[in-house]
Amino acid sequence: MRNIKITVEYDGTAYSGWQRQEGAGTIQEALENVAGRIMQETIRIVASGRTDAGVHALGQTASFRTSTALPVERIQAGMNSLLSPDIAITAIEEVPASFHARYDSxxxxxxxxxxxxxxxxxxxxxxxxxxxxxxxxxxxxxxxxxxxxxxxxxxxxxxxxxxxxxxxxxxxxxxxxxxxxxxxxxxxxxxxxxxxxxxxxxxxxxxxxxxxxxxxxxxxxxxxxxxxxxxxxxxxxxxxxxxxxx
CATH class of the missing domain: 3.30.70.660 (Pseudouridine synthase I, catalytic domain, C-terminal subdomain)
Known part of the structure; x- marks a missing residue:
């Protein structure tokens, strides 16, 4: 499995924070949904930390594991093409398997x-x-x-x-x-x-x-x-x- 690190910018106005929750639109849910479509597998994205409802990010960092062979540039372009205009992946890279977006910060x-x-x-x-x-x-x-x-x-x-x-x-x-x-x-x-x-x-x-x-x-x-x-x-x-x- 590959380990992918992303940097995300978002306008949090329309979202109930970062963390996925039942019946509410969140940043994590939006990212995981489009990642799954691009990579054709279930993706769980782990962030450096949660942001609350209405809070924005210029440089939120997150990571996920995937078995896809797609180059990271294509993953980024594909996800950005499907995300709503208030969320964008501004940077992406493959990182060592040991990297954890939250615990390594x-x-x-x-x-x-x-x-x-x-x-x-x-x-x-x-x-x-x-x-x-x-x-x-x-x-x-x-x-x-x-x-x-x-x-x-x-x-x-x-x-x-x-x-x-x-x-x-x-x-x-x-x-x-x-x-x-x-x-x-x-x-x-x-x-x-x-x-x-x-x-x-x-x-x-x-x-x-x-x-x-x-x-x-x-x-x-x-x-x-x-x-x-x-x-x-x-x-x-x-x-x-x-x-x-x-």
Missing amino acids: ASKVYQYFLYNAPVRSPLRRRYCWHVREPLDCEAMGLAAASLRGRHDFSAFRSSGSDVKTTERTVFATSLLRSADNMVIFEIEGDGFLRSMVRSIMGTLVDVGKGKITPETFRSIMESGDRNRAGATAPPQGLFLKEVRYR
Whole structure:
């Protein structure tokens, strides 16, 4: 069996997240269905991690095993010809049998886009969170910097998430404001709890509005108390930018 690695870009607006589920359209289902048609066999695609409903990806990574002799270029072209316009395989390669898209990843990079202006942008509405109130981006950046390092991120996880440990390592953060009123938060870590980035972003917005200070943001993180953190930011502003491997 060959092991094939793919990089996928998608607009998650119309999908109920990555993972296949009964009665709901998902990215995994769409990819597996067209892969099966191209390779004439049942294909199970494993991603680096799940994305929630409405979340987008610039560089989701996944892999699957197949017995087909088709060149990878033909697999890519064939699948892209059958996929809907909101999903595309942007890169493909054959990898060693030992490669696993999830377990071999060293880090993931997420970006969150926020449009900070008095009036909403209809053309951007599917790809950012609109916040009308002026935001102090310098204070938000200071708060975000406190995320770096290894911490227990219980304060920023969604309720009901079942994981062995809530500790994660954040390698880098940045928060920038562009000339066109876009605020872009980027975070790289070895893994993320469910809704962690969106919960962080909602709390950073509280910092930007002056509701809490950067020091309070850090104390919220250290407390592990989800009730002290801000609201979960909406999904449409979140993008899985890149998955990095060892």
